Amino acid sequence: NRAELLKVVKNLDRLSDILCSVIDLAELVRNSHPDKEWVESANDAYEHLCEYMNVLNTSTGLYEVRRAPQLR
Numbered sequence: 001n002r003a004e005l006l007k008v009v010k011n012l013d014r015l016s017d018i019l020c021s022v023i024d025l026a027e028l029v030r031n032s033h034p035d036k037e038w039v040e041s042a043n044d045a046y047e048h049l050c051e052y053m054n055v056l057n058t059s060t061g062l063y064e065v066r067r068a069p070q071l072r
Contacts, residue, residue: 012056016053016056019049019052019053019056020053022045022049023046023049023050023053026042026043026045026046026049027042027046029042030042030043030046
């Protein structure tokens with residue numbers, strides 16, 4: 001139903017916000033931490049999270065759910 005689909009969209013939006021915050025933190029660490037191991041780990045996390053975010057952002061399935069007439 002419409003209410004449930006809107007909750008899903010709202011929760012995905014929250015997930016996106018949280019994911020962006022974690023990506024920002026990983027970027028800060030990889031650019032400013034003095035320990036090389038931390039920088040490498042933060043870089044790995046940054047790359048994996050950005051890749052995941054790009055998959056979510058280009059998901060046609062999520063787009064179709066959002067465009068569903070019952071959400072308008």
